[in-house]
Amino acid sequence: xxxxxxxQDIDESLIDxxxxxxxAAGVPGVAVALKRGVEQMGVARTATTLRLLxxxxxxxxxxxxxxxxxxxxRLAEFCENGAKAVAEEATRRRVGREFFAAHPVAxxxxxxxxxxxxxxxxxxxxxxxxxxxxxxxxxWQDAFSLVAExxxxxxxxxxxxxxxxxxxxxxxxxxxxxxxxSFGTNNLPDCSNMCHESSGAALSETTGIGKGSxxxxxxxxxxxxxxxxxxxxxxxxRMLSAxxxxxxxxARIVAVNPLPEAGLLRFKNPQxxxxxxxxxxxxxxxxxxIRLGGDQALFQAVGNLLLTWGAVDEEFVEGRTxxxxxxxxHVRDLDWDAVDAATGLPRxxxxxxxxxxxxSERTIFCWAMGLTQHRHSVPTIRxxxxxALLRGMIGKPGAGLCPVRGHSNVQGDRTMGIWEKMPxxxxxxxxxxxxxxxxxxxxxxxxxxxxxxxxxxxxVFFAVGxxxxxxxxxxxxxxxxxxxxxxxVHVSTKLNRSHVVxxxxxxxxxxxxxxxxxxxxxxxxxxxxxxxxxxxxRSRGALAPASDRLLSEVSIVCRLARTVLGADHPVPWEEFExxxxxxxxxxxxxxxxxxxxxxxxxxxxxxxxxxAPRDAREFxxxxxxxxxFSANELTVLEVPEGRLLLQTLRSHDQYNTTIYxxxxxxxxxxxGRRVVFVNPxxxxxxxxxxxxHVDLVSxxxxxxxxxxxxxxxxxxxxxxxxxxxxxAAYFPEANSLxxxxxxxxxSGTPTSKSIVVRLAEVAD
Numbered sequence: 001x002x003x004x005x006x007x008q009d010i011d012e013s014l015i016d017x018x019x020x021x022x023x024a025a026g027v028p029g030v031a032v033a034l035k036r037g038v039e040q041m042g043v044a045r046t047a048t049t050l051r052l053l054x055x056x057x058x059x060x061x062x063x064x065x066x067x068x069x070x071x072x073x074r075l076a077e078f079c080e081n082g083a084k085a086v087a088e089e090a091t092r093r094r095v096g097r098e099f100f101a102a103h104p105v106a107x108x109x110x111x112x113x114x115x116x117x118x119x120x121x122x123x124x125x126x127x128x129x130x131x132x133x134x135x136x137x138x139x140w141q142d143a144f145s146l147v148a149e150x151x152x153x154x155x156x157x158x159x160x161x162x163x164x165x166x167x168x169x170x171x172x173x174x175x176x177x178x179x180x181x182s183f184g185t186n187n188l189p190d191c192s193n194m195c196h197e198s199s200g201a202a203l204s205e206t207t208g209i210g211k212g213s214x215x216x217x218x219x220x221x222x223x224x225x226x227x228x229x230x231x232x233x234x235x236x237x238r239m240l241s242a243x244x245x246x247x248x249x250x251a252r253i254v255a256v257n258p259l260p261e262a263g264l265l266r267f268k269n270p271q272x273x274x275x276x277x278x279x280x281x282x283x284x285x286x287x288x289x290i291r292l293g294g295d296q297a298l299f300q301a302v303g304n305l306l307l308t309w310g311a312v313d314e315e316f317v318e319g320r321t322x323x324x325x326x327x328x329x330h331v332r333d334l335d336w337d338a339v340d341a342a343t344g345l346p347r348x349x350x351x352x353x354x355x356x357x358x359x360s361e362r363t364i365f366c367w368a369m370g371l372t373q374h375r376h377s378v379p380t381i382r383x384x385x386x387x388a389l390l391r392g393m394i395g396k397p398g399a400g401l402c403p404v405r406g407h408s409n410v411q412g413d414r415t416m417g418i419w420e421k422m423p424x425x426x427x428x429x430x431x432x433x434x435x436x437x438x439x440x441x442x443x444x445x446x447x448x449x450x451x452x453x454x455x456x457x458x459x460v461f462f463a464v465g466x467x468x469x470x471x472x473x474x475x476x477x478x479x480x481x482x483x484x485x486x487x488x489v490h491v492s493t494k495l496n497r498s499h500v501v502x503x504x505x506x507x508x509x510x511x512x513x514x515x516x517x518x519x520x521x522x523x524x525x526x527x528x529x530x531x532x533x534x535x536x537x538r539s540r541g542a543l544a545p546a547s548d549r550l551l552s553e554v555s556i557v558c559r560l561a562r563t564v565l566g567a568d569h570p571v572p573w574e575e576f577e578x579x580x581x582x583x584x585x586x587x588x589x590x591x592x593x594x595x596x597x598x599x600x601x602x603x604x605x606x607x608x609x610x611x612a613p614r615d616a617r618e619f620x621x622x623x624x625x626x627x628x629f630s631a632n633e634l635t636v637l638e639v640p641e642g643r644l645l646l647q648t649l650r651s652h653d654q655y656n657t658t659i660y661x662x663x664x665x666x667x668x669x670x671x672g673r674r675v676v677f678v679n680p681x682x683x684x685x686x687x688x689x690x691x692x693h694v695d696l697v698s699x700x701x702x703x704x705x706x707x708x709x710x711x712x713x714x715x716x717x718x719x720x721x722x723x724x725x726x727x728a729a730y731f732p733e734a735n736s737l738x739x740x741x742x743x744x745x746x747s748g749t750p751t752s753k754s755i756v757v758r759l760a761e762v763a764d
Contacts (some may be wrong), residue, residue: 033083036660040091045543049086049515052542053078056604059514060539062089062167063655065405065532066238067216070605079237084653084660088494089513090543093120095495100126100135109500113470113732114659114673116495122510123547130504140551143507144563150460150487150505151564157184157439159459161449164190164418165466166407167514169527169539171583172553173409174591175576176464177417179561181427182436182571186443187458190418191466191656192410193446194473197747198372199403200414202381206628207394207401208621211411213614214364214400215533219246221398224360226353227284228256228295228384229370229753233263233666234652236368236404240264243283252360254353255284257370258292258647258723259677262666286352290343292645292726293374293637293754297342299383300634302354303331306390311358313392320617321389323629330631331386342636344723357391362398368406370647373753378746379632389627395617405532407656412530415591415609420445429590435570445748446472450740453481461503462489464553467496470657470731473738473750474710491556493546496657497732512552516541521578525552528584528601530609536594537606554580639725639756644682646696647753648731648738657732664730669718676759677720677728686759690719694759696729698737712736714762727757 037046052058054068054077061078063085068077078086099119105128108116125143126135138146151160162180164173180188192200200210207213219225219242232239240263243253255264264284290298306312307328317324336347343350357363365384371377385401393399405411417426420443427438444452450472452458461468461482472478482488485503492499493513499506512518518525518541526540551559558577561569576583581598588597593609600607612618619627639645650656651664651673663670667677676696683690695713702708712734722728731752742751 032665033080036084037087040087040093042092045090045092046087049090049543050076050078050083053082053086057540059541060408060529060537061085062408062514064236064238065166065408065411066236067531067533067535068537068605069216081234081237081655081660085655085658086515088117088658088660090515091120093118094123094546095119095121096123097137104133105135105500105502106133113497113657114662116497116500117659119495121494121546122492122508124510124549126508128502128506135508138507140559141563143509144560146505146507147462147487147489147560148564151183154459158187158443159457160185161187161189161444161453161458161461163449163461163463163466163468164188164413165464166191166410166413167465168409168413168553169529170409170412170416170536170587171527171580172464172557173413173416173418174583174587175554175557175561178430178434178571179557179565181430181438182561182565182569184439186420186422186439186441187449188418188420188443189446189449190410190413191407191471192414193748194471194750195369195406196372196403196410197445197749198377198744199367199381201747202378202385203401203403204621206382206385206389206622206630207613208619208627209611209613211534211611212400212402212532213394213611214402215608215614216242218364218398218400219243220249222246222251222362222364223398224252224254224356224363226254226256226363226365227264228365228367230366230368230404231257231259231261231263231649232404233261234650235406237263239404240283244281247281247283252285252356253283254286254288254356256288256290256295256298258290258726259728260287260289260721286349286356288345288349288353289723290345291723292647293376293635294343294345295371296376296380296383296632297339297634297636298345298350298353299380299387300331300334300632301336301339301350302357303327303383303387303390304334305351305354306358306387307332309358312390316392317389320619321627321629322624323631326631327386327629335634338634338636342634344725357387360391362396363388363391363393364398364400364402365393366402366404368404370753373744373749373751375742375744375751375754376635377744377749379635382630382632386629389629394613394627395615400614409529411532411534412528412536415530416587417591426590433586433590447740447743447748447750450474450478450481453485456484459486461485461487463498464491464557467498467657469498469501470496470735473735473752474740475732475736476710477740491553509556510547510550511556512541512545512550514539514541515543516545517543518552520552520555520580525580527554527580528606534609534611535606536601536609538601554583637754642686643699643756643758644678644727645725646676646698646727646729646734646737646755646757648734648755649728651730654730667720672716673730673733674715675718675729676715677718677722678759679722679724679726680719681724683717683719688717688759688761690717692717693762693764695762696734696737696757697760698739698755698757700739700742700756702739702741708739710737710739717759
């Protein structure tokens, strides 16, 4: 008998929007998280899983990539959303053959993402055959043979796309990319293409390595922490504890964001007695309410002021960098009127930030999606790097650049080779280690993959983790592209939108979760992950698997590889499945910085991957071997009269595309998701009222004949103190408004934070 909750689709007219300022981030979430845990898992299971979450002998949170503290760990080393993520994975609800027999795919396709996710864990492999109306069970080997038949029947390996989400372990990711390259393609898009690709591109150019240059201990040593385009309270809640510790140590914190966010403005830490009473801690000393996309102008202006005041670390600039003269000449000629228009900030606030940076000896710059999802995202992040270089804020304690990664192992997946354009050194090492030939032609990233599927140049889509349809831009185009494929395959733990927007034939292959034990031929296994600050550590689940028909990600990759590539393939896939230590031995010989992998990852806190800029102020990865200043043309986003600039964002009750619930406690929204946040003065100017329903219509100059419109229907207007001229709505509901061809220069990331929209009135 299937256990399914009685949730129904939501009537948006019932949305209750409360005053957002009354919420403090922290303590209220403890009760919410525990309640969700008990509902999904029961009391005993909740206690077991949360006790092991983010502990040395436990499992890594399947949510964000914020690092655990080195040394002492709290008894409860998790946040509200981490507890929700565990409850979703360790739920006792099940999706088995009775469920699929009762629900045709056409019915499931009409359900909300929230409803689909609440049905529970998938218990065995399922296939939807061409022309069928229902998923039905399939034997594992029959499933692998079906995939092999499609892959080996392609005219070219490049007609297959192999996607990866950030939940995949290092071991599974390493084998997955080895399988894909052995098959003959570099078509390895991943979730990073849609989030921090802009960070990696900019940092690779400026510092020589596409990762952040700080460790968790640096926060306690900082004088100043600048948090730009990031909402830690929702997206990385454990970061708030690090910020609180920094503030107690004397650090000042500046928040730069179009929306006031509860986590930075008022934080009640549930981990200590001070957080249990009172109104909470105001973390941000200054809040700069910037216009969407104005961050590049802000940091160019700050650079101008630092140069004018002579607040330059001349020893560092002269000894460690190139390009300073061209940069200085460029920013000294700054158009301040353009800065005012781009940022919407009073000149005094810009000068205040510059003065704080000039006075600080140790500054950390943090950012997330608010910076990475604009057309000019890469130049924007270069400007932050420019300011850091001016002040010598790389390679010293308490200072550095900190792109805060989203999904738990997205950084580790990239380290392990999940990228469509890995460098020659890595590819050569693969060939030498395994005796296989791997392709050199760059593969498809996420946007290029959608184009290839849309145009008939790709016929098979295989995903390890994730919910590609809901994560990708231009929903209608993405869904049509998926439906045109011969085969779609998803390695998943739970039901999601991508399972019901499928190719002519579709497979769902259920896998173990982080919380579950992984028993193989040589005994119980563990996997490894890399956090946002380059720390590699173990993760070992303890729960019995949700079904005895689940396979680990490693097993799925190994068995698929044997079926697709043949028994005589030189890679010992069968041995890798039996003993994950054997995989790590090969990682140690192929992946830079991973020597003695098996020994070092067994240390209590794992090990930190080398990072030359952070460790030694060396920039050997750049084109000249020195850190690079850059002169970037200033971009000012212009919005036509009567339009707004929209960003997509998460509610507090979701993580990536997983919807935990229908409330956004921090923004005062209850029981609904189809809302659009608009400044009250903009509402007056547009002739709209709080609570009114509108269609969101994005406008994009797609061809010479004019503007192409995309419409997301029936959103409730919420009067909210966002920056003037700017608006916000949740994804994935608003992803349909993001044009496929609207991408960041250099990185190709969809521009989900700068969508020109009009609000079209609809009848209530």
